[in-house]
Amino acid sequence: MTADEMKKAVAMAALDLVKPMLAADVVIGIGTGSTANHFIDALKPYANDFLGAVASSDASAQRLKANGVDVLELNSAGTLPVYVDGADEFDPRFNLIKGGGAALTREKIVAQASQQFICIVDGSKQVPVLGNFPLPVEVIPMARSLVARELVKLGGDPVYREGVITDNGNVILDVHNLSITDPKGLEAAINNLPGVVCNGLFALRGADVVLMGTPDGVQSLSI
Numbered sequence: 001m002t003a004d005e006m007k008k009a010v011a012m013a014a015l016d017l018v019k020p021m022l023a024a025d026v027v028i029g030i031g032t033g034s035t036a037n038h039f040i041d042a043l044k045p046y047a048n049d050f051l052g053a054v055a056s057s058d059a060s061a062q063r064l065k066a067n068g069v070d071v072l073e074l075n076s077a078g079t080l081p082v083y084v085d086g087a088d089e090f091d092p093r094f095n096l097i098k099g100g101g102a103a104l105t106r107e108k109i110v111a112q113a114s115q116q117f118i119c120i121v122d123g124s125k126q127v128p129v130l131g132n133f134p135l136p137v138e139v140i141p142m143a144r145s146l147v148a149r150e151l152v153k154l155g156g157d158p159v160y161r162e163g164v165i166t167d168n169g170n171v172i173l174d175v176h177n178l179s180i181t182d183p184k185g186l187e188a189a190i191n192n193l194p195g196v197v198c199n200g201l202f203a204l205r206g207a208d209v210v211l212m213g214t215p216d217g218v219q220s221l222s223i
């Protein structure tokens with residue numbers, strides 16, 4: 001089974017969890033990336049069974065609309081019952097690194113607005129300790145060098161993701177060589193740096209459910 005086939009399988013497994021929640025007044029949260037894209041495509045036959053979705057990126061919003069799903073603003077949607085999204089890494093406590101697709105800020109907002117976060121990943125994303133995947137940090141452009149120096153003080157090696165501007169008009173620093181033994185503490189510390197909009201650690205609000213695709217099928221993991 002290819003990685004893409006595993007991503008599709010976890011997307012279908014997530015759909016099985018979400019289908020019973022769908023109703024005429026229900027709005028769901030949708031993430032960004034190749035795994036989330038499979039989930040969006042799988043929603044097409046059910047597009048008329050719920051009110052719509054809040055998207056974590058312009059790319060996902062466009063894909064939802066192409067699949068017949070109405071896209072709503074979070075401000076008019078209130079609390080969402082569920083958020084479905086991928087991740088770049090997850091640890092045994094369901095802390096995550098996200099933002100490989102540069103959508104981390106809106107992803108974190110929609111996750112925070114949701115009662116349940118279903119994380120859909122292939123097995124390559126499972127790690128004992130977060131940090132092998134470089135941690136994305138979204139930064140106000142004028143603060144890029146300042147924040148980079150502060151991230152070095154925290155023990156990381158930040159690299160400017162050249163050519164990438166987020167949906168919010170900001171830039172991304174990818175922080176290499178972090179061994180993240182205190183995900184909540186590091187998430188808060190990085191968020192406290194002036195110029196940082198958001199960082200890709202999802203520990204203060206991690207996933208509730210992880211569906212992991214393996215060559216032997218989809219595993220529903222628990223903490």
Ligand SMILES: O=C(CO)[C@H](O)[C@H](O)COP(=O)(O)O
Pocket residue numbers: 031032033034035036085086087088097098099100101102103104107
């Ligand atoms: O955080 C993300 C985008 O900002 C994605 O969820 C993460 O990069 C995983 O992507 P994929 O499903 O393509 O492996």
